Amino acid sequence: MFLIFGSDTLATRIARWLGKRHRVRMIGLAESIQSIDGVEIVALPTEMDLAEMPLPDIAPTAVLIFEEIICDDEPVKMLRNYWQNTPVLTTFSLNGAELISIEDLTASAIESRLESLERREGAMEILQYLRSRENKTAAIFCHDNPDPDALASAYGMQYLCQDLSIDAKIYHGGMIEHQQNKAMVNDLNLELRRLILGWEVEDIISSVDIIIFVDFHKAGANNILPEHCQPHIILDHHHLEHPVAADVAFIRNEFAATSSLVASLLMHSEITMTEDVSTALAFGIKTDTLGFTRSFNAVDLRALSWLNAWASIDRLRKFETPPRSMEVLQSFAIALNNLSIVDGIIYAPIENMTDRDSLSQIADFLLQTEGVESVFTFGARRQKIILSARTKSEDIHLGKSLSQTFPDGMAGGHKQVAGGQIPFTFLDSESENEAISRMHEHLKKLFGGLAIE
Known part of the structure; x- marks a missing residue:
């Protein structure tokens, strides 16, 4: 009582x-x-x-x-x-x-309500923009080597565009290598086009009516687009360091995943949902929040609860447990052999890396090590150092620290999850071994003193 x-x-x-x-x-x-x-x-x-x-x-x-x-x-x-x-x-x-404190509670309730209205206004602006462009064409771009969140967000936007009589296609640079990503793409029969050459990109952006960025907001930063490319629509949940130029920018970092943001947009559109789209978005949310344990917020929970009415649990399980390739196991072996632990930080360089998506799997695995607060896994691929970073420390903001050290979109991300692609030239290196060594030095200088013992 x-x-x-x-x-x-x-x-x-x-x-x-x-x-x-x-x-x-x-x-x-x-x-x-x-x-x-x-x-x-x-x-x-x-x-x-x-x-x-x-x-x-x-x-x-x-x-x-x-x-x-x-x-x-x-x-x-x-x-x-x-x-x-x-x-x-x-x-x-x-x-x-x-x-x-009634004043604090009232202020918090008002702030929450205003943020909700802002989200609704952002969603309605995008819907109004798209509805006024019936029978137009759209190019939906993911960042390079798209993860499930980027793929699901692009798929959700393609579904919305098609419902509004807009012919939309999905494009990306890099590779889809992670086993989970491949399983998702194959099961959903996602129609994606990988772009390699500059003239291909220029041809597409000059021929379509609408250019849409999902899960990134800057052209030329970890994506195949030229820096001069200006989008019509941006949907992203990453931290915004500089103002962006677009007809409509829906960038909300209270969302832990862009898939949650796209789900919110679909909610406001009152579109008829399908199992495929709902399952994709639910998987995007789950992977970007590391199984709902990392930066999972009320807005993400609301989106996931809404998607749950259509999403397939069996297919989600199928995406999560695909066969692991021998290349990934080889990267695990190299990382475990090379890793060093300094003041609660694991540095795991990987030579002769054959599967770049193994980096994130290794980083997530090593972060569970007793006494470890932060993990940095990195290896070379196509004249760039590919980096995956994780932390449990509240005293480090990985995304901000990395983006300040490696500017112009070379690296960045969230507080506890980040990554990057740093050219050998930036590291003043010519060979793979030299670049890995220089990267190791940069990371130790940047984060060694911030570790939690």
């Missing part, structure tokens, strides 16, 4: 809400207290000491004090004489009680 002292508007509202679920006794002044269904009402003629009040015989789950109607000099101390371990909550300063 709950015991409430006071009968102001807030006390009455809380009592009415609690009364639908629990036994509640409300003690207040007769001149202001109201009858409430399901709530025991005790009307006092005036303020008085606790000893004079009709208190319950059993210990309450919590005591809530909304008004100063207890005359004892130390009301909380007196309450402890009755119920030593019962929490006491109050909306005003009272010695020994847990203060619930």
Whole structure:
């Protein structure tokens, strides 16, 4: 049961809400207290000491004090004489009680509501933009070597465009190598076009009506697009360091995954969902939040709950457990053989790397090592050092630190998850071994002193 002292508007509202679920006794002044269904009402003629009040015989789950109607000099101390371990909550300063700041709660509720309105406005701007371009063409670009979040987001946008009579195709640079990514693409029969040559890219961006970026916001940074390419629409959840140029930019870093953002957009569109699209987006959310354990927020939970009505659990499991290639196992062996641990940080360079997507798998695996706070795995591929970084430390922001050290989109990401592609030329290196060694030195200089012991 709950015991409430006071009968102001807030006390009455809380009592009415609690009364639908629990036994509640409300003690207040007769001149202001109201009858409430399901709530025991005790009307006092005036303020008085606790000893004079009709208190319950059993210990309450919590005591809530909304008004100063207890005359004892130390009301909380007196309450402890009755119920030593019962929490006491109050909306005003009272010695020994847990203060619930109405101002803070109100501000938080207003901020949350305003953010919700901002998200809705952003979604409606994109929908209005697309609806006004019926029978047009669109190119949806993922970043290089797209992960499930990028692939699912692009797929969701393609589905929306097609529903609005826009012919949309998905493009990416790099490779799709991770076993999970391949399983997802094959199961969903995703129609993707890999771009390699500059003239291919120029031909596409000059021929379509709408250019859409998903899961990135800067042309030329970890994507095959030329730096001069200006998109019409951007959908991304990554931290924004500089203003972006686009007709409509829907960039919200409170989302842990761009798939959540796209799901929110589809919710507002009232489109008829399919199992394929819902399963893809749910998988995008799950992988980008490391199984809902990393930066998973209320907006992501809402998106996932909505998608759950159509998503296939069996297919999600199928995506998660594809066969692991021998190339990945080889990269694991090299990483385990080469790794070093310095002040709670693992550095794992990988020579002769054949599967770049093995880096993220190795980083996630090593982060679970006892006493380890951060992991950096890196190897060479096509005259670039590919980096995957993870941390559990609250004192490090990987994305910001890496983007400041390796600017212009060479590296970046989130607080606890980041990565990069750093050219050999930036590292003043000509060979693979030299570039790996220089990268190792950069990382130790940047993060060695920030590690948590």
